[in-house]
Amino acid sequence: MNEQETVQKLTAKFPFLTETTRVARIRRIFCGVPKESFREVLDFVVQELGFSILCTITGVDDGDTIGAIYHLAVQSGGMFNLKVNVPKDNPVFKSVTDIFPSAEMYEREIIDLLGAKVEGLKAGRRYPLHETWPAGEYPLRKDWTYTKGKV
Amino acid sequence: MLKLAEKVVTWARTKSPWIIHFNTGACNACDIEIVAALTPRYDVERFGVIIKGTPRHADVLVCSGPLTKQQNDRLVRIYEQMPSPKFVVAVGTCACSGGVFHDCYGVLGGINAAIPVSAYIPGCPASPEAIIDGVVKLLASLDPK
Numbered sequence: 001m002n003e004q005e006t007v008q009k010l011t012a013k014f015p016f017l018t019e020t021t022r023v024a025r026i027r028r029i030f031c032g033v034p035k036e037s038f039r040e041v042l043d044f045v046v047q048e049l050g051f052s053i054l055c056t057i058t059g060v061d062d063g064d065t066i067g068a069i070y071h072l073a074v075q076s077g078g079m080f081n082l083k084v085n086v087p088k089d090n091p092v093f094k095s096v097t098d099i100f101p102s103a104e105m106y107e108r109e110i111i112d113l114l115g116a117k118v119e120g121l122k123a124g125r126r127y128p129l130h131e132t133w134p135a136g137e138y139p140l141r142k143d144w145t146y147t148k149g150k151v
Numbered sequence: 152m153l154k155l156a157e158k159v160v161t162w163a164r165t166k167s168p169w170i171i172h173f174n175t176g177a178c179n180a181c182d183i184e185i186v187a188a189l190t191p192r193y194d195v196e197r198f199g200v201i202i203k204g205t206p207r208h209a210d211v212l213v214c215s216g217p218l219t220k221q222q223n224d225r226l227v228r229i230y231e232q233m234p235s236p237k238f239v240v241a242v243g244t245c246a247c248s249g250g251v252f253h254d255c256y257g258v259l260g261g262i263n264a265a266i267p268v269s270a271y272i273p274g275c276p277a278s279p280e281a282i283i284d285g286v287v288k289l290l291a292s293l294d295p296k
Contacts (some may be wrong), residue, residue, distance in 0.1 A: 076283045130221040130257065139256055 001078035003029055013044060027078040038084045039094060044074060046099065051080045054096070057106035059114045061142045066091040066116050069108055086116070095120035113140040163235070165293045166248030168286075171233070175221065175226055177216030184215055185213060188279040195283050197288065206232040212266075213290070214260035214287035217245040217252045218259045230266045238269040238289060242282060247271045265274035 003023040010031070011018045020032035033041050047053050051072035060067035067086040072080045086092060093110070095118045096103045107118045108127040115138035126133060137151055138144055175181050188195045189202055204208050204290070206229050218226065241262050244250040248261040262268060269292075272285035 130219070132220070146254075148254060151256060 001027060001074060001076055003078070006080075008080075009049060012086065013017075013048075014041060014132075017029035017041070021064070028081070029079070030081045030083070032083045033087070035084050035086055035093075038082075041060050042070065042082060043097065043099075045080055045082065048063070051078075051082070054100040054103055055079070057103060057110065059140070061114060061140065064088050066110075066114055068093055068110060068116070070096070091116040093118045097121060112138075114138055115141065152169050153155055157285035161293075162274055165290050166253045167201075167203050167261060168210045168238075169208060170205050170211045170213050171206045171229070173206075173212060173226070173229055175214065175216035175246070176219050176242040177223040177243065177245055181246070181274075184276045184279050185215065185242060185282060188282045193283060195279075195286055198286065200286065206230075207234065212237065212239045213242055214239060214262050215242045215246050216262075216265050217249045218262045220257050220259060222257060223265050226262065226265050233292065238293070239266055240270045240285060240289060241268045241270065242272045242285075244273050244275045247273050250275065 003026070005017065007021055007023060007029060011023060014037070016037075017031060017033065022030050024030055031041075036125065042127040051074050053073040053075070055073050058069040058071065060069065060083075062085060064087065067083055067085040067089055070084075071081040072082065076079075086095070091114075093107070093116055095107055095108070097120070104121065104124075105127065107121055109115045109123075111118055112126055112129045112133075128138075134151060139146070172182070172185055174259070187193060206212065210233075212230060212233060214226070216222075230237070239262070241247050246262050247250060249258055252258045253260055259265070270285050270289040272281055274281050277285075
């Protein structure tokens, strides 16, 4: 995979991504995307650039924003990591289950463990926390502490 | 007459306990060691132990993994499906006390928080020799003489 060529195709279409895209090492591209243009960029990367495998979605607690990194890959092994950040007081992501049905599991994890909301996901049970877990407790946030007997 | 029947039944139970294996969410290392104990190299089958697929056929519940909040109801349900008299063996440190996870959110401790345990086999993972030792000790304690 020619990383520089891929980055050039991407920044030709979306010039505002030039500062936030970098080639970390061979076969790894990282890109930060503002949330307004997230879906457009994702569609371009999946369809035009060919990164059509979703490996996983990583949730990040960045202080005052919550981030989600979408790890997309191509059959020959190169990975494109797309990061999008949303403000913590209103953390809403758009679901990608219409093109990646398996993303449902990862989106449910960031809903339960980081307290994000995902628009477009159909109603379902808690995953991975148990059914009687109280609302409002998000274990993987950096400021969440646990004492025995709290939940 | 009834005493004789009881003696035969106790003999059958101590000479040939059937087990059901359950994993409450462990990393699987203890499960691999339990299965290894059942295979010909360590061979716990020479004690008459057979692994069954359902708790309704089993005398002994061999359980690995810490007790999580999600597994609480399910483990109790499996225990209640076993016919009396039944025994529980906790394999591995996680099943004995929660192991490295005992202070985590969502973990209630070892499986003795939900069901009564007859034998504890510590280790991470418990080696097959330790499992055989624990099973033999359990059988010896069941034997009335």
